[in-house]
Amino acid sequence: MPPKVGIVGVGHAKFGKRADATIRELAHEAVRPALEDSGLAIDDMDASVIGIAGEEFAMQGAPAAVVHDYVGMGNKPTYRVEAACATGSAAIRTAWALITSKLHDVVLVIGAETMTRVSSARATELMARAGDTRWEYPFGITFPGFYALMATAHMNEFGTTREQLSMVSVKNHKYGAMNPYAHLQREITLEEAVKSIVISHPLNLYDCCLISDGAAAAVMASEEKARQITDTPIWIKGLGAASDSMLIAERPTLTGLTGTRLAATKAYEMAGIHPSNVNIAEVHDCFTIAEIMAYEDLGFCEKGKGGKFIEEEQSYIGGKVPVNIDGGLKSKGHPLGATGVSMAVELVKQLRGEAGNRQVSGAQIGLSHNVGETGQFVFVHIFSR
Amino acid sequence: MKFGYTSWLPETELVNKFMEALRNNKLVGTKCKKCGQKYLPPRAHCKCGSTDLEWFDAPNRGKIRTYTVVSFAPESMSKYAPYIVGVAEVEGGLSLMGQLTGVTPSTLRVGLPVQIVAHQPDMDRVVYKFKPT
Numbered sequence: 001m002p003p004k005v006g007i008v009g010v011g012h013a014k015f016g017k018r019a020d021a022t023i024r025e026l027a028h029e030a031v032r033p034a035l036e037d038s039g040l041a042i043d044d045m046d047a048s049v050i051g052i053a054g055e056e057f058a059m060q061g062a063p064a065a066v067v068h069d070y071v072g073m074g075n076k077p078t079y080r081v082e083a084a085c086a087t088g089s090a091a092i093r094t095a096w097a098l099i100t101s102k103l104h105d106v107v108l109v110i111g112a113e114t115m116t117r118v119s120s121a122r123a124t125e126l127m128a129r130a131g132d133t134r135w136e137y138p139f140g141i142t143f144p145g146f147y148a149l150m151a152t153a154h155m156n157e158f159g160t161t162r163e164q165l166s167m168v169s170v171k172n173h174k175y176g177a178m179n180p181y182a183h184l185q186r187e188i189t190l191e192e193a194v195k196s197i198v199i200s201h202p203l204n205l206y207d208c209c210l211i212s213d214g215a216a217a218a219v220m221a222s223e224e225k226a227r228q229i230t231d232t233p234i235w236i237k238g239l240g241a242a243s244d245s246m247l248i249a250e251r252p253t254l255t256g257l258t259g260t261r262l263a264a265t266k267a268y269e270m271a272g273i274h275p276s277n278v279n280i281a282e283v284h285d286c287f288t289i290a291e292i293m294a295y296e297d298l299g300f301c302e303k304g305k306g307g308k309f310i311e312e313e314q315s316y317i318g319g320k321v322p323v324n325i326d327g328g329l330k331s332k333g334h335p336l337g338a339t340g341v342s343m344a345v346e347l348v349k350q351l352r353g354e355a356g357n358r359q360v361s362g363a364q365i366g367l368s369h370n371v372g373e374t375g376q377f378v379f380v381h382i383f384s385r
Numbered sequence: 386m387k388f389g390y391t392s393w394l395p396e397t398e399l400v401n402k403f404m405e406a407l408r409n410n411k412l413v414g415t416k417c418k419k420c421g422q423k424y425l426p427p428r429a430h431c432k433c434g435s436t437d438l439e440w441f442d443a444p445n446r447g448k449i450r451t452y453t454v455v456s457f458a459p460e461s462m463s464k465y466a467p468y469i470v471g472v473a474e475v476e477g478g479l480s481l482m483g484q485l486t487g488v489t490p491s492t493l494r495v496g497l498p499v500q501i502v503a504h505q506p507d508m509d510r511v512v513y514k515f516k517p518t
Contacts, residue, residue: 119460120457121457121459121460121463122460124457124458125459125461128459133392133394134388134392134400134426135426137389137392138388138389138390138391138392139389139390139470139512140390140458140462140465140466140470141482142455142457145455145470149451149472152452153450153495156451156495198456199456199457200453200454200456201453201454201490202453203453247482248472249472249481249482250480251480254450254451254472
C-alpha cells in the first residue's frame with residue numbers, strides 16, 4: 001500500500017474580477033479559512049508549496065516568495081510549482097511527494113493567480129505564448145483555437161453537436177450559480193449559449209472558461225499527523241500524471257488527450273478503483289469540448305459518446321458521475337494556479353458532506369482532473385473519505 | 386528574415402535553412418541518420434538523442450485533418466483576424482499546423498486536399514500556407 005496523505009483543511013477565496021486585491025491578498029483570503037478549518041496555526045506548517053502559473057499575470061517576478069511571506073510563513077521553506085493551467089494540481093502532487101518522502105509532515109499548498117489586470121487580447125496573447133513559440137504560435141493559434149481544432153475533429157469523427165457543447169456550459173452555469181465562490185453566478189439558457197459570439201469556430205464565448213483572479217489553499221499532512229489533527233481527513237488514494245507532445249500537429253489523435261488516459265489509468269490503479277466507482281468528479285473544462293473529451297478519456301463513457309453523456313444529463317447530480325458541481329472552470333472561473341487546488345477544496349467539502357445545496361449525497365470517492373496546455377501537463381487525483 | 390506571422394525567437398541556422406527552401410517553394414524536414422525518425426517541422430536534434438540528422442524533401446501536398454476560424458486573436462495577431470488555422474497531414478504521414486488560404490467557410494472541411502505554398506505576410510517574414518488543390 002502506498003503511504004497515505006490526508007487533506008486536513010481547505011480554504012477558498014472568491015473567484016472573479018478582483019480589482020480589490022493583488023495576488024498576496026487573494027492568497028491570504030484562501031489560507032486563513034484553510035488554517036481555521038484544520039484548527040492549526042501558520043506556525044504549525046512545515047513548508048509551503050505555491051502554485052502560480054505566470055509572473056506576467058501577477059506583475060511580480062518570483063511571485064511565490066511574496067505570497068509565502070505575506071501569509072506569515074516567515075523562515076519556513078517554500079517551493080514554487082508551475083505547470084500552466086495544471087499548476088494547482090502539480091502543487092498538490094509535489095506536497096504529496098514532500099510528505100511521503102518524510103521531508104515535511106505538514107505542508108500548506110496555495111494556488112493563486114491574478115489575470116484580469118490585462119486586456120482579454122493581452123491575456124490571449126500571454127496564454128498563446130505557452131504554445132510552441134517556434135512552430136505553432138507564429139500562425140496565430142490561441143488556446144481556444146487549439147481546443148477548437150480538437151472540437152472540429154471530434155464533431156467530424158463522432159458527430160458531436162453544437163448543442164451538446166453548449167449543454168456542458170448550461171450545466172456548469174447551473175451549478176456555478178449555486179457556488180458563492182464562483183466568478184459568474186448566473187444560469188444560462190441553451191439558446192443563449194448556442195448563439196453567443198464566436199471566439200474560434202466552432203467554439204463560441206460560452207464554450208470558453210472565464211479569465212479570473214482567485215486563490216485556493218489546502219493543508220496536507222502525513223497519515224499520522226492527519227489523524228492527530230482531525231477526525232475527518234480526506235485521503236489522497238491515487239495519483240496519476242502524464243504528458244504529451246509539444247506540437248499538437250504531431251499527435252496521432254486530435255479527439256482526446258492521451259495524457260488524460262495515461263494519468264487516469266495510473267491513478268485508478270494506485271487507488272485500486274474503476275471509473276464506475278467515482279461518485280463525483282472535477283474535470284478540466286477550460287472549453288466545453290475539453291469536458292466532453294474528459295468524460296471519455298477518464299472512462300466515464302465510451303470514446304465518442306461524450307456528447308451523448310451530457311445530453312442524457314449523466315454528469316448532473318443524479319446522473320452516472322456528477323461533474324463540476326461547483327461550476328467548473330466555465331462558471332467558477334479559471335485563475336490558472338488556483339484551479340487545481342480549488343478542485344481539491346470542492347472534493348474535500350463534498351466528501352465530508354459539507355457542500356450544502358450542491359451536495360452529491362453519499363459521495364465516497366472523488367476524482368480531480370487538471371490539464372495544463374493541451375495535455376502537456378495532466379494530473380489526476382483520487383480522493384476518499 | 387523571420388518565420389511566421391508573429392514571433393520573436395532568434396532564427397537559428399536550422400530555421401534559416403527551412404525558410405530558404407520555403408522561399409523556393411520547397412518544404413524540407415530533417416531525418417535522423419541513427420534511428421530514421423523524420424521531423425517536419427525540422428529539429429536540430431533527434432528525440433533519440435542523436436545529433437546526426439540530414440535534410441529531406443517533404444511532399445508539398447497533404448489533406449486537412451482539422452481546422453478552426455480564429456475570430457478572437459492574440460494581441461500580436463489582431464490585424465490578421467479572422468483567419469483559418471488548420472492541421473494538415475502531409476503525404477507520407479507527417480503533420481503540420483498552418484493557416485489556410487483560398488477557402489471560404491462553406492468549402493472548408495476535414496479531408497480537404499491542399500498544397501503547401503510559401504507566403505510572405507511582410508517584407509521580412511516568410512510562412513507556408515495550405516491552399517486547396
